[in-house]
Amino acid sequence: MTNERENPINALSLIVQLKQGKEIRQQLEKRGLFDDCHRLVLLGEDQVAIPIRQDMESLEFINRLWPDFIQRRLNMPLSKKAQARLNTPSAKLSSELSRLMNQYNISEDLKTEIPRKWEKHHDLVIIPATSFISEDWTKIPGLWKVVAKCLSCQRLARHACVASDGIRSSQITMLLGNSGQVTHLDNGISYSYDITKCMFSAGNITEKLRIASWDCSREIVVDLYAGIGYFTLPYLVHAKAAHVHACEWNPHAAAALRQNLKDNGVSDRCSVHEGDCRQLDLPPVADRVNLGLIPSSEDGWPTAVRVLRHGGGMLHIHSNVEHSLSTGDRDECSGGSYGGDENGVSSSVLDCTIKLSGKEKLQQACTLWSSYTQSRILSLLHTIKGSNQWSVRPVHLEVVKSYAPHIVHVVLDLECRISD
């Protein structure tokens, strides 16, 4: 509680007797009517002003509950919570830029280009692709330094979409600072790379942890889309894989991968195959094949089957799955097509007009994709391995993360076995 004069901001309050203050405040808090941006103010010896919310709904409720209490606008100091909110990087950026926009006559409309979220890599911040794109921002001298100061970083870069050039080269440009080299320490593994040349998927953490929990000490693993080692490294460092064959065609990512193998002391158990995994020259040695490419790793399925050892093994197949094909406000879905296969297994089985919840739609879409994948892999096993004795068994389907609205990144663990 405070006195009326200290650091005041005009706010609406409910005036109550001091002895009732605690109870009324608790009731206001319980009902979400208390304004936690301001502090209570003592009025003389026996009254207290309790800050209240000012929206119509709250006021109607307060009037109904306490019709006899006086409401008054008062100068009330900001609460600690509100002061903390003002000190956030986001608040600092917004207030500093508002001031500069005013000074340099920049239209208020461009406020939409001030970032509200960003990625922080220690002293380097990457802002979204939509940030500060209008020409007018160049009117502010030293803009990048101002932004970096508000966001408490030394280096600043701006995102663009990951390139659709297949090698998923990064399209990040440096705005402040020269080097884009960063290091992430993640579950005891150090990953270094240049953000302007390679991409890093921070969202795959659950899958990395899953891999880390396995015992692969007697296994040979093939990682077809190794990148800088997102999955290769947990296989080696935590799952203790006997050997990993890591394939990667982006030369920058392959160089970072080699460095990361060295930095984590596991180079001796990894062979890096630099090139297109579809042409991977490897005999059938794999107990496990990781296919970590989204939106789809289907191009790599023939190679995965080819490198599986004769008795079979496990495939970890990544994919994006779209789980809402509804139109308008009718909750309906129809025919998500993942193609058919040569066994005539059609995947266009999802043709329903019944109402489905989001969770049910997700389940259906995953089931659909999973059965399509199983039948494709089985058919590849028959063709490539030259035997009809193969069987596939879905062991687990992991939902890794939401990739975009109605699109989830999933991993299917598919066991492939040949009967004796």
Ligand SMILES: C[S@+](CC[C@H](N)C(=O)[O-])C[C@H]1O[C@@H](n2cnc3c(N)ncnc32)[C@H](O)[C@@H]1O
């Ligand atoms: C880094 S991304 C995904 C890595 C990780 N699975 C993830 O989700 O973060 C996939 C990597 O596969 C590589 N890649 C894509 N197609 C490839 C191919 N046909 N042969 C080898 N590497 C490929 C890309 O260059 C990229 O580095």
